[in-house]
Amino acid sequence: MLSLMLASFLPLLLLCRISLCQYSSDQCSWKGSGLTHEGHTRDVEQVYLRCSQGSLEWLYPTGAIIVNLRPNTLSPAAARLSVCIKPSKDSTGTNIYLDRNGKLRLLLREQDQAEGKVHCFSIREGALFIEAVPHTDISRRITAFQYELVSDRLRAEAQSPGAPCQPCSDAEMLLAVCTNDFVARGTIKTVGPxxxxxxxxxxISHxxxxKTHVFVSGGVRVRSWTGNIKMPLQCGVKSGEGEFLFTGTVRFGEAWMGCAPRYKDFLRLYHEAQLQGTNPCHVETD
Incomplete structure (x- = not known):
């Protein structure tokens, strides 16, 4: 069945590549409507998204679109990038394929998108071919997802974010402060599943x-921030007294915990490394 479906779209892809494609300007996010295809449903619109992250929203999908995800700079390192997409839990109306030189491979069926799970693939595997699923009523069909470009090395982490439930080594802790997406000193208020x-x-007190605004300021007169950090359930974290140094990554606008030592333990480690001249970067401490 799938092979027949793919074969039926090859003439459509060829037609698009010869003369009927519509091209959008380079951008980070795209929003379009399938209603513009009503009079020429054989057109396949080419969409170019050239940022490290962004989003797509296709209202009332009809026909198909091809989404080309690329970094905004040309570099040999670009070939070692992976693309990760996270569908909205309300996303519906299409099947999503990988298109490499006219050959399609199914990535996400319409019903799979409601799970809202992250799916990653190498940038060398091709563009996204998003095909509308025929429905009598398309008025409530919207396909939407966020995307991020990550290194192949971080691909597994992007699909299953969250640090393993074990303490970081001293070297990992010091490096996390220098390289992670967020670094903050504060206390744990509550923990919920x-x-x-x-x-x-x-x-957050400091x-x-x-990387992005995952922590919200309490106001000009209040030098504090609040927010939520996610981590695997099996880590069994609990609220408690004392200050921590929170570090971690931001994936699709959500903060995920990395190394989180007690602040007093970090201070001791940092000052020891400072005396030995082995600190990878400078951190403002009390």
Missing amino acids: EEDHASVSVE LYRQ
Whole structure:
């Protein structure tokens, strides 16, 4: 059945590549409507997204679109990138394929998108070919997902984020402070389960760095921030007294915990490394 379906789309792909493609300008996010295809359903629109992260929203999908995800700079390292997409849990109306030189491989069926799980593939595997599934009523069909470009090395982490439930080594701890997406000093307020992970509510007294605004300021007169950090349920984290140094990564706008030593333990380690001249970077401490 799948082979017949793919064969039926080869003329459509060829037609698109010869003369009927519509091209959009380079951008980070794209929003379009299948209603523009009503009069020429054989057109396949080419969409080019050239940022490290962004989103796509296709309302009332009809026909098909080809989404080309590329970095905004040309580099030999680009061939070692992976693309990760996270469908909205309300995403519906299409099947998503990988298109490499006209050969299609099914990536996500329409019903799979509602799971909202992250799916990654090498950038060398091709573009996304998003095909509308025929429905009598398309008024409530919207295909939507977020995407990120990550190194092949971080591909597994992007699909299953969250650090393993074991303490970081001293070297890992010091490096995390220099390289992670967020670094913050604060306390744990509450811990609550959310589906397959735990959500740790934190109050931040010193925000060293954050890649995106995962922690929200308490206001101009209040030097504190609040936010939530996710981590695997099996880690069994609990709320408690004392200050921690939270580090970790940001995946699709969500903070995931990495190394999180007690702040006093980090201070001891940092000052020891400072005396030995082995600190990978400078950190402002009390």
